[in-house]
Amino acid sequence: xxxxxxxxPRGRKGIVRRITAGRVATQRLADMGITVGTTIKVKxxxxxxxxxxxxxxxxxxAIGRGLASKIVVEEIS
Numbered sequence: 001x002x003x004x005x006x007x008x009p010r011g012r013k014g015i016v017r018r019i020t021a022g023r024v025a026t027q028r029l030a031d032m033g034i035t036v037g038t039t040i041k042v043k044x045x046x047x048x049x050x051x052x053x054x055x056x057x058x059x060x061x062a063i064g065r066g067l068a069s070k071i072v073v074e075e076i077s
Contacts, residue, residue, distance in 0.1 A: 001074065001075060002017055002018075002072050002073065002074050003072070003073060003075065004068070004069050004071065004072060004073070005040065005042070005052065005054070005063070005068040005069070005071040005072075005073050006045075006052065006065055006068045006069045008042050008073055008075060009042065010042050010043070010044060010045050011041075011042065011043075012041070012042055012075055013039060013040065013041045013075070013076050013077075014039070014040055014041075014073030014074055014075045014076060015037065015038070015039055015040075015073060015074050015076055016034060016035065016036050016037060016038045016039075016040060016071060016072070016073055017036065017072050017073060017074050018036065018071075018072040019034075019035075019036065019070060019071055019072070020070050020071075020072065021067070021070035025067060025070060028067070029067070029071070032056070032061055032063075033056050033057040033059065033061075034056055034061075034063075034071065038056060038057065039056075039076070040054050040055070040056050040071075040073060041054060041055040041056075042054055043055050043060060049065055050065070051063055051064050051065065051068075052064075052065065052068045
């Protein structure tokens with residue numbers, strides 16, 4: 001089942017299925033290694049409107065909620 005990265009619970013993994021951002025934001029994500037087909041794991045989710053800490057391609061990244069809400073993932077076990 002697909003959901004937004006912001007909705008993926010802490011400690012869960014997903015595969016990026018779609019990025020619904022503009023060209024500049026999509027390129028920014030690609031520069032961080034987040035592209036369609038990439039496996040992503042939520043490590044931490046800051047309270048309120050804070051960033052989401054994710055593990056992607058061997059690196060830990062912090063992504064703002066606005067940008068994270070543009071990433072559609074399919075949760076995997």
